[in-house]
Amino acid sequence: MRRTFLGAAALLALAACGQETGPGNAGTDGVNVPAAESRALGIVGQARSIFGGVGSDDSVHASRSIPGGFTPEAIAAEPGTYRLVQINALGLQEPARVIQENGPEITLALQSGPTAAFDGGVLVATRGFGDDLITMESAGVLQALRSGGGTVTRRMETLDAQNQILTDSFACTIAPAGAEAVNLGIREATLRRFNENCRGTALIFDNIYWLDDSGSIVSSRQYVSPTVAYLRSNRL
DSSP, X not given: OOOOHHHHHHHHHHHHHHHOOSXXXXXXXXXXXXXXXXXXXXXXXXXXXXXXXXXXXXXXXXXXXXXXXXXXXXXXXXXXXXXEEEEGGGTEEEEEEEEEEETTEEEEEETTSOEEEEETTEEXXXXXXXXXXXXXXOTTHHHHHHXXXXXXXXXXXXXXXXXXXXXXXXXXXXXXXXXXXXXXXXXXXXXXXXXXXXXXXXXXXXXXXXXXXXXXXXXXXXXXXXXXXXXXXXXX
């Protein structure tokens, strides 16, 4: 069953309200446990809610394996390794995890198999969606974001119906759009939003980036291709 981010947000809001009880939080058996341990238990429960919850009989199914190793326990143990990915045009909402990392360059593998590569949070390529983004230049985008806006020329390569590589250049304008509360799956954060408008010879698209105070991209909605449209990625 598909779980939308909105549904996940509602579940998480309820979970958060139930967890905060002061320095020591009460566990499910009513016994107070240290705050750090309680938070870990809460993350496991929230991960189950988002990534294929185990149902009412947790004692029996707590160790159930989700395909590809996406267990709630694994996500709770290393939340920084995972992302929430949503592609509305494909009806897809699912977890992804980092499978390759080289400094700011990372590659995510979705639970269903496709991959997406990012450079400092800027989408540069996808594979496995059918109509993929072969390459997209990221140079200058992060600098413009951290400078509060600017203009960037970006080059995109895609495949046509005959598997020929098509190249187009885009004049992109990046502008701040104020602060915004963003639901990231297992938490909500107030982030700085930037809009990117890109215009090519036959295509116009609009990306959105949400940055934290350090200038890192925490969440984004970025263009892939005409049939895939936009890929939304959230850090947990």
